[in-house]
Amino acid sequence: MAGAALAGVAGPAAAKDGGRRDWSIADIVEAPSVIDLALSRDGSEVAYILRRGDVKENREIFELHVVSIASRLDRIVATSSWLGALKLIPSQDAWSVLGDFGEGVQLYRFDRSGTRITIASQPDPVLVGSADGAISGMGDNPLVRFGVTSYRWRSDGRALFYSVLERQKSNPKPLFDAAVVEVSSRRRWEPTVNVQFYVRESDNKPVAIHSRPGSDIIARLLGGDADWQGETLYFSTTDDQERASRVTRWRWSASRGVERPVAGENAASDSLVGPYGGALSVHGYGADRRIIETSVGGSVHDYGPFVGTLSDPRSPGIWRSPEGDRVLVSVRLLDSPRYSILLLTKDGRRQLYSTEGSLTRCSFDKDLQTGACIQQGLARPPRLVSVDVLTGRVRPIADLAPRYDALRRLRFEPRSWRNAMGYASTGFIVWPSRYVATKRYPLIVITHGSDADEQFVSGGLQWNYPLQLFAQRGYIVALVNDPSPHQSATLTQAASAWSNCGEGMPPRQVQDLEWLNGVATYEALVRELVDAGAVDPTQVGIAGYSRGSQMVNVAITNSNVFRAASSGDGGYLEPAAWRFNRCTYAGVFGGGPGKASTDDLYRRLAPSYRAGNATGAILQQMAEPRAGAVDFYQSLRDAGVPAQITLYPGESEASDETHFFHIPANRMTAMHENLCWFDFWLRGISGSPVECPRIGDWKEMAIDWRNRKSRE
Amino acid sequence: MAGAALAGVAGPAAAKDGGRRDWSIADIVEAPSVIDLALSRDGSEVAYILRRGDVKENREIFELHVVSIASRLDRIVATSSWLGALKLIPSQDAWSVLGDFGEGVQLYRFDRSGTRITIASQPDPVLVGSADGAISGMGDNPLVRFGVTSYRWRSDGRALFYSVLERQKSNPKPLFDAAVVEVSSRRRWEPTVNVQFYVRESDNKPVAIHSRPGSDIIARLLGGDADWQGETLYFSTTDDQERASRVTRWRWSASRGVERPVAGENAASDSLVGPYGGALSVHGYGADRRIIETSVGGSVHDYGPFVGTLSDPRSPGIWRSPEGDRVLVSVRLLDSPRYSILLLTKDGRRQLYSTEGSLTRCSFDKDLQTGACIQQGLARPPRLVSVDVLTGRVRPIADLAPRYDALRRLRFEPRSWRNAMGYASTGFIVWPSRYVATKRYPLIVITHGSDADEQFVSGGLQWNYPLQLFAQRGYIVALVNDPSPHQSATLTQAASAWSNCGEGMPPRQVQDLEWLNGVATYEALVRELVDAGAVDPTQVGIAGYSRGSQMVNVAITNSNVFRAASSGDGGYLEPAAWRFNRCTYAGVFGGGPGKASTDDLYRRLAPSYRAGNATGAILQQMAEPRAGAVDFYQSLRDAGVPAQITLYPGESEASDETHFFHIPANRMTAMHENLCWFDFWLRGISGSPVECPRIGDWKEMAIDWRNRKSRE
Structure with missing residues (x-):
């Protein structure tokens, strides 16, 4: 894999935008994320773990940093092939962290000088x-x-x-x-x-x-x-x-x-303990959601309306003042998807800390006076900020990825859509560089369920889909979330039936609400952009991995708006995966395949059973040779639909790539492949300016496909 | 694995039969087979490779033997974890053989003294x-x-x-x-x-x-x-x-x-070269089969009727005299399934060498005067014999498995059956020890396609089904071949369509001829034995691995004569195996599952789709966790049918057992499991005299099964 060559895809220094250079694939692969953060006991320093890809070394690197808030000096005190679970050691001027320093992952103590001591191994x-x-x-x-x-x-x-x-x-x-x-x-x-x-x-x-x-x-x-x-x-x-x-x-x-x-x-x-010592939770649906604290005795305190969730796993946390009367909880907001911090007090105060983008991975001192967070957004590289709890003031301490300030700023516009089934979804439109309102553009929808939110280069959302380069190359990109289950009791019930073997809702309705619902959202947004004159309806594609791959495979076989698709490491919804998903398949299909009672339900949703309905070319990029994905590939080819399945290798013949790719060369090749795929199948571009090694096969498939279409 | 304990299953020395002791499972596992044989240049000695299981060492051992024909002295000149491809080195007084002597398998020279020299590595x-x-x-x-x-x-x-x-x-x-x-x-x-x-x-x-x-x-x-x-x-x-x-x-x-x-x-x-320098083959079907030699020029020589096949892979070989006018070819006879040697000469002679049982693994001298073969049969342990080509005289040289002469002789009776579809199958009835004509017995059908023939303890046929112990424990055992494709052009066409993606015959007819045809044979033989008063129709089981597992799975879900089944390392015919069997599945089902065009065909034959039709308890013993077998297991349990799937381990966590089990402890445990399974599900015996560790689960399944049956 010519990593260096690929790093240059789309001309790293070619186009300029007010002195800013274009994004390259390497910029995406190397984009850092902060996975843990912990304030020192006296609040004067912040330790954090930064995880980043390294193209030259072709591996991920985990760095343990310590920043002095006063001097803003950022020191790397350790690097490792894996770090996690960074915490302040109570009553000490030191942190504990899990890390691999040559003896496998063990528990270590680090002080501000970077001295490492084994705690447990x-x-x-x-x-x-x-x-x-x-x-x-x-x-x-x-x-x-x-x-x-x-x-x-x-x-x-x-x-x-x-x-x-x-x-x-x-x-x-x-x-x-x-x-x-x-x-x-x-x-x-x-x-x-x-x-x-x-x-x-x-x-x-x-x-x-x-x-x-x-x-x-x-x-x-x-x-x-x-x-x-x-x-x-x-x-x-x-x-x-x-x-x-x-x-x-x-x-x-x-x-x-x-x-x-x-x-x-x-x-x-x-359980999230609130100012009254009870359990905090959010009740209700849509605009009627309210934060409620329920005490052990049963008494209830209502903090008022709140369209969000508490302590999302992507940015968890709750902190209480020593007296317990003030509580800070990390939240995810649903209307305009981002993360922040919410203060709740016994005297009835309630404050949402406002910033551009999100506040994530926070840490607060024992007295709940001051804290540190990562501020980031779709267009904002992560920076370390301090938070004054009393005043709510958020002040920058250090930019953690200054390289990205030199890159072209893309325009992300938050949107929400209501679909034909009546449900709402949130997301973002990424406008192409040099967008002209009088022109129609190709569109790529990217989805991963609920990850379209204010995070910087979120791997969970964009996986191996280089949305920054798509935008630079003249695509409109729509980042779309599933209709949130928090908007309606029925949707919540559907999600519950899906994970509880069908309890409480018949499978047909679960299919409607969990998959066809999202497809209806894509149709609504495509319609909106076409009607607005922004999108060429013959150039619409879709991409997503994992949960997103389910949506991609269902959309391309159940809707007629898509002409190309890229589906990442999926296989769920295929009959081949029933074997080890019997409970959820009972929810989706009413049981296993091959029975009169389930036939219609499989035929309605299982992508390989619907291969003949596919409306465009389908690429599947895999970390493992999952049976269902191979079945889908073969069914598509049997039905004359252009399709490719690519399996990315592990580090050696003894290992596999992981569901979320961790090998930089694979990530780069996969992004490159996606650029080629959508360029070819949506726009008829054959490999320039990027070289596309499989283009010969695609041209043959395209001819067969046109012939088939002309016969229909 | 208590190998020693299992070796004693069914009491090794308990019952006596004219001074002969009962078979134990260890006797089956340790039964030797000769896999290669080569005469010395002067015809005075024979080298052969003997392969056998060793219970104590829990592995297979390959031995290279040299026997002097004059003195009948048999010496082991080498042992290895693998030996194969034994040949006489032309013009030398030495043999060459592939073997592993600590450096992986390489090519070695052995002389009669046992001196080993590396030829190539x-x-x-x-x-x-x-x-x-x-x-x-x-x-x-x-x-x-x-x-x-x-x-x-x-x-x-x-x-x-x-x-x-x-x-x-x-x-x-x-x-x-x-x-x-x-x-x-x-x-x-x-x-x-x-x-x-x-x-x-x-x-x-x-x-x-x-x-x-x-x-x-x-x-x-x-x-x-x-x-x-x-x-x-x-x-x-x-x-x-x-x-x-x-x-x-x-x-x-x-x-x-x-x-x-x-x-x-x-x-x-x-191509098998005949006395005229042309290609030998057998033409025609059934009793009309004839050996034909076709010269390059197109001229044809007819050697007359022959109901058999030439140079079967289970005992291949053809030898020509120096002048080419006499040819010896190893043959398999179809009417009464066994192996022999056939002489064809330019002057029109044709001679089949007759012995009790089979002649296999032959080797002849350069002049085609004399040779050596293995004589063996279902009831006859292998012995080395010399063959005088001119006179046809076959003389014993050495018994290769004398231990087996001390065991109870079982009675194997060759039979053939014509089924309701009009096709004939061959096979054998193994009568129980102490058989009494006035009593009805339980019956177990064992099949592996075409391996029911005169070989001693053939692993290919009996796999992990201890037929010798079944017979000793009072079962009638039927060893049954598929209807031979050589009996009819239509059957040959079906076999061809199956392997050639359906070319020449619609899938429904392929299903009829390749699977339901065999099931009809089982039904015919069960009927015959029931009508004769020998078999209790409520105690009929079936067992088979590989090809046999297809037949077992189809039989138990398409016929109503079986109450218990044991299916070995299968999964073919399941929708899950379409992925890597597309050509043959086109022959059997007309394509992949999930299509209107193939639905009925899958529902007609695929075992997991027919789980609800199963008439008895199904055990699957696996070398690998094949998806189709797991699907069948889960479908059976979903349908309330008693079922178990057992996965046998490899030598370590880094390896699997092989399709034909090679680890003695696994073979013993699997045979033990089959004894328990049929005892319980056909006869209601709960573990005595052998201990059956899973019997508790079976009892629960049996209660559920009876309840289900009583509701129907």
Whole structure:
């Protein structure tokens, strides 16, 4: 892979825009994101983890930075192939972080000088990722060995909970039934591991308090979702591999050991405690949503209307003042999708901190006086800001990606659309560089469910779709969210039926609300842009990965507005995936394929069954050779529809690329392929100015396709 | 795995039969087979390779033996984890053999004293088998590293062709389309290899004459099917991964190098040359089959009626006298399925060598005066015999498995059946020990397509179905072949349409002739045995692996005679396998699933689509977690049918069991599981005298099943 050559796609320094240069693919791949941030005890410094791609090294690099707020000096105190879970150590002038410094991921202490001390380690770390000999990991992580996987400090900092992976010696033995189903959904055998929970008090020896098999996904991936309340530790386990819904919550204390608590009591680990000591949540739908605090006793406090969600996983957090009377909670706003911080107080104050774009990854001092966040937006590179809680003033401390200030600013316009089914969706229009209102442009819709929001170069949203280059090359790009389930009880019910094996709603309606609903949104926005004279209706494409790939595959086989599509690492909704998605398929299709009772429902939605209805050329870019995607590819080709499936390789013949690509060369090649694909299938451009190695095949498919169309 | 405990299943020394002890599972696992045999130049000695399971070591052992015909002394001159391709080195008093003696499989010379000399080697052998880091191999081979994979001596012994695997350094790069389909059908990535063909003359340096990618299955698995004709070498290559039908034949000579020969000329590598120098073949159907020799000029010689086939892959071979006027060819007889040797001479003689059971794996001297073969039968352990070509006399030289003479002799009765569709099948009835004509017995049908013939403990036929123990435990066992395609032009056409994407016959008729035809045979034989008062119609089961698993899965979902089934490592005929079987599925179903045009055809045959029609409990024993088998299992359970799927492990977490199980502990556990399964589901026996670890689950399923039945 000629990384350097690809970095130049679309001429890195060619076009100028008020002294700003054009985006290149390398700019997208190397765009940094802050994944964790923690203020020092005295509030004078901020530590943060920056994750970025490195094209020359062809890998991701994780950096631990410390910034002095006064001097604005930013120092890199450590780099690693993986860092995570950065926290201030309570009552210390130091941070703790999980990282790999040559001995697999272990738990370390860093002070402001960058001195590293091991806090906890497991000397035989376990390979985690998509590779031979590894246990499977999270979708976006590179291949890393893990010893310690999670930890929690007790609030006094004198006790530590942590979890480790431990390899089990196991004689190979036959597997039965559900275990066979499970391994049939994986690419390879995985070693047997246990997850071991430890507590260490002061400098005593760690005490092993509980052990779980690696199949317990709450234990393995979330460290049991552990939570200290005073001297008592709470943690969760589950036996269900498909769903995390069968959860048992446990408590541990030094005196009584591990006990199963009564149902209800602290069963939910993520309860957000409000100023009255009750649980904060948002009730209602659409404009009627309100923040409510429900106390244990049952009394309710109403904080008024709020069209948003609390502590979204993409920017989680809640902070309480020492007296508990003031609470700051990170929020995601739904009307104009962005992240911010909301203050709620016992005396009834309520304040949303306002900035351009979003405030994410915040950290506040113990007294809840001052904090630090990342400010970022679709067009704004991330910068570190300080937040004065009392005044609400947000002040810049340091730009974290100054290189991006030198790049062409694209114009992102927030929009919302109401579709023919009556549901609303949010999103953004990205206008082409040098846009002229009198001209019609090609359009590409990009979707990933709910990630169209104010984040800078969000990999979750744009995956391998180089929207910046699309805009530069004269495309209008629409970034579109699914209709939010928070707008209606019926949509919430549909989402619930989908994940609960169909409970509460018939599958046909779930199909309508969860997939065809989004397609209706795309049709509404395309219509709007065509009617406005901005878009050429014969040049409309769609792209999306994961949840987005479902939408892409359904849209191209159920709507007639799209002429080209790029679908990323999908396969869900295909009959081939029923095997390991039986519960959700019961929700979507009423059961498995091949039955009279489910036939119509499969034929209505399963992309490979609808291949003959496809209205355009379909590219599938894969991290693994998923059966459903291959079935879709072959069904399309059987039906005479132009289609290509591309499988991107792992680092070696022993590993795979991950769902969210982590290898820069793959990301660049995939973006390049998408540029070529849409240029060719929407605009008839054959490879200039970028070289498209597969163009010969596409030309042949295009001729067959035109012939087929002319026969119809 | 308690191998020793299992070895005692059914009481090894408990029951006696005229001084003979009962078969144990270990006896089946350890039963030896001769896989290659070669006479010495002077005819005084025979070398052979014996392959056997070893329960204590829990692996297979390959032994190279040399027997003196005069003294009948049998010496083991080498043992290995893999041996193959034993040949006499022309004009030498020594043999050549491929074997692994610690450096991967290379080519060695052995003389009668057992002295081993390396003939050709590749110092960086490539792992072959079902394991991480290995390229895929043949179904029944253990995990072995291969350097040299095949070889052919020129008839003067002064030139040698051989092929080696060579690992390619490769940068991971994206795969497209057909290549993605291909890897989607495999469990894991494989390293990239080339197959390199060499010729070495006398003691010169080897010359690399041709190189092929590892995807060329003729090059990789068959060493290019190379063949010396005088000084010229012919070999084949193919580009087609699914079918080996697109074959190119090449020739090489020292003077002219590699050239593509004109079509037709030596294009077929397997032509059997007769006494007139023409190609031998069998024409016609059923009782009208005749051996015909067709000369290059077109003249035809008719050797008369012959109900059999020539040089079957299970016992191949053809030998010509120095003058070419006499030809010996190994044959398989169809009416009463066994193997023998047929002499054809230019003066019109024709002689079939008769023995009890079969003559297989023969080797003859240069003058075609004398030879050696293995004599064996269903009830006869293998022995080495000499064959006097002139007189036809067959004389025993050595018993190769004397241990089996001490075991209970079972009664195998050859039978043939004509079914309701009018087609005939051959097979055998195995009568229970202590059979009493006045009693009705449970029956188990065992099938593997065409392997019910006179071989001793044929793994191909009985896989992990311990028929010897079934008979001892009071079952009647029927070993049944598919209706032979050689009996009718229509059946031959069906077989051809199946493998040629449906060419020449509509899929419905292919389904009838290739699957429902066999089911009709089972129904005919069950009816016959029930009518004869021998079989209890409520206690009929069926078992088979691979091709047999297709028949089992179709039979239990299309017939109402079976109450229990055991299906071995299958998944073909399932919609999930369409992805990598598109050509044959076009023959069977008319295309992929999910289309109006193919719906009825899938619903008519695909086992998972017919799960609700299943009439009995279905066990699937797997070497890999094949998607189709898992779909069948889940569909059965969804339909309330008792079902279990068991996945047997490889040697380690980095490997799989092979299609034909090669790990003795797995074979023993699987046979044990089959004993338990049929005992429970046909006879209601709950585990005595063998312990059945899953019996609790089965009892629960049986209650649900009875309740379902009573509701119907």
